[in-house]
Amino acid sequence: MLGRGGRWLQRAGGAASAPHGAQLRFDGAVLRLKSGWELARGLLVFRLCGLPGLVRQAPMLLSVSRWLLGRWLWGSLLRASFYGQFVAGQTPPEVGVTVQRLRAQGLRPLLAVPIEEDVGQDKEGGRWGLGCECRGSDCVSPQRAVEAGVRVLVDAEYTYVNPALTLVTLALMGRWNRAKPWVWNTYQCYLQDCLARLGADVALAERRGFCFGVKLVRGAYLEQERRLERQGGYPDPLHPTWEATNHSYQRCLDLLLELVARDGQRCQLIVASHNETSVSHAVRRMEELGIAKDRGAVCFGQLLGMCDHVSLALGQAGYAIYKSIPYGAVEDVLPYLVRRAQENQSVLQGIRKERDLLRHELWRRLLRRP
Numbered sequence: 553m554l555g556r557g558g559r560w561l562q563r564a565g566g567a568a569s570a571p572h573g574a575q576l577r578f579d580g581a582v583l584r585l586k587s588g589w590e591l592a593r594g595l596l597v598f599r600l601c602g603l604p605g606l607v608r609q610a611p612m613l614l615s616v617s618r619w620l621l622g623r624w625l626w627g628s629l630l631r632a633s634f635y636g637q638f639v640a641g642q643t644p645p646e647v648g649v650t651v652q653r654l655r656a657q658g659l660r661p662l663l664a665v666p667i668e669e670d671v672g673q674d675k676e677g678g679r680w681g682l683g684c685e686c687r688g689s690d691c692v693s694p695q696r697a698v699e700a701g702v703r704v705l706v707d708a709e710y711t712y713v714n715p716a717l718t719l720v721t722l723a724l725m726g727r728w729n730r731a732k733p734w735v736w737n738t739y740q741c742y743l744q745d746c747l748a749r750l751g752a753d754v755a756l757a758e759r760r761g762f763c764f765g766v767k768l769v770r771g772a773y774l775e776q777e778r779r780l781e782r783q784g785g786y787p788d789p790l791h792p793t794w795e796a797t798n799h800s801y802q803r804c805l806d807l808l809l810e811l812v813a814r815d816g817q818r819c820q821l822i823v824a825s826h827n828e829t830s831v832s833h834a835v836r837r838m839e840e841l842g843i844a845k846d847r848g849a850v851c852f853g854q855l856l857g858m859c860d861h862v863s864l865a866l867g868q869a870g871y872a873i874y875k876s877i878p879y880g881a882v883e884d885v886l887p888y889l890v891r892r893a894q895e896n897q898s899v900l901q902g903i904r905k906e907r908d909l910l911r912h913e914l915w916r917r918l919l920r921r922p
């Protein structure tokens with residue numbers, strides 16, 4: 553959930569009022585904001601994610617190493633590596649420390665429940681929980697969230713769950729979004745019917761007079777959806793290629809940005825992507841349409857531990873940027889960590905670039921270059 557924003561403690565003065573894109577470069581210069589330890593841990597984790605055998609066998613390796621090392625040592629090693637990279641902590645004070653660190657870097661927290669098991673699916677399947685801005689331990693009930701001044705983002709899941717999820721979310725929007733978009737829905741652009749469904753829901757919101765909040769993502773269940781489609785023998789609901797998904801993302805983004813430009817109080821958007829092209833496109837269109845970068849009608853979202861060179865650059869340039877922060881005990885978030893490792897290994901171009909930028913920054917410090 554999004555809501556009252558964080559502060560830009562380390563941001564260059566006046567960034568919020570600077571022109572769009574003027575200070576936005578994804579060249580890794582902002583990695584200077586990270587500690588040496590964070591750089592080294594990121595590099596180690598992304599290197600390990602690059603080993604296909606290790607990632608494939610991760611669940612087995614995790615249980616064997618836990619048995620060999622004992623719970624304490626095993627937990628400590630994970631905390632120093634994967635868990636520390638991708639998870640905010642276990643207890644409220646631990647999560648609080650992560651939130652403070654993010655805020656000090658100009659980033660805002662988006663609390664996420666890392667639920668990875670799904671009824672009717674095998675345990676490899678991932679699920680997203682509800683996202684909400686971190687302002688206490690219990691902010692998932694819409695009523696409590698609205699009372700606390702916090703926005704609730706309902707995640708999108710598998711195609712066989714989404715219609716029910718959307719129905720419930722639209723009903724919540726109709727109930728709670730009369731004056732402001734407190735409840736938001738997620739749209740997955742890898743679905744062929746995404747633009748049509750988005751258009752229909754926007755029209756419904758206009759007809760019924762409720763405000764509309766959108767989290768725009770590409771979609772996280774590519775392999776599982778394709779497997780279900782093969783098993784079920786029904787037409788593939790997904791776009792056939794990454795390029796087609798990118799095109800779909802851009803069309804949805806353009807539609808939403810125009811709606812925000814028309815009325816940024818009633819329609820709001822989070823560009824939830826690590827893709828530099830999408831982020832740059834959003835920034836450019838915001839400038840062309842006159843959408844303020846720091847009012848929160850359009851904000852950006854990335855996962856904790858991923859694409860920090862993009863998140864930090866956005867934060868330092870004055871954009872509203874949220875990091876999705878999962879939390880929980882080491883044992884409970886293992887499936888989430890395995891999925892992060894798998895995702896980092898495959899398609900995400902940004903991760904390869906991030907690894908190079910982390911290495912470059914680490915060498916710069918070691919060689920004491922300016």
Ligand SMILES: Cc1cc2nc3c(=O)[nH]c(=O)nc-3n(C[C@H](O)[C@H](O)[C@H](O)COP(=O)(O)OP(=O)(O)OC[C@H]3O[C@@H](n4cnc5c(N)ncnc54)[C@H](O)[C@@H]3O)c2cc1C
Nearest residue numbers: 707708769770771772793794797824825826827853854900
């Ligand atoms: C803050 C945040 C919240 C999120 N919430 C959700 C959520 O609620 N529900 C959800 O499903 N996901 C969610 N995601 C994950 C998101 O859907 C993507 O899986 C992830 O962000 C990678 O996409 P990208 O745009 O960042 O990067 P990119 O690397 O540019 O894109 C990768 C994505 O492109 C698509 N793709 C890749 N190859 C193909 C192909 N051959 N054919 C078709 N499409 C392809 C897939 O969707 C893949 O995930 C969230 C992500 C963030 C950052």
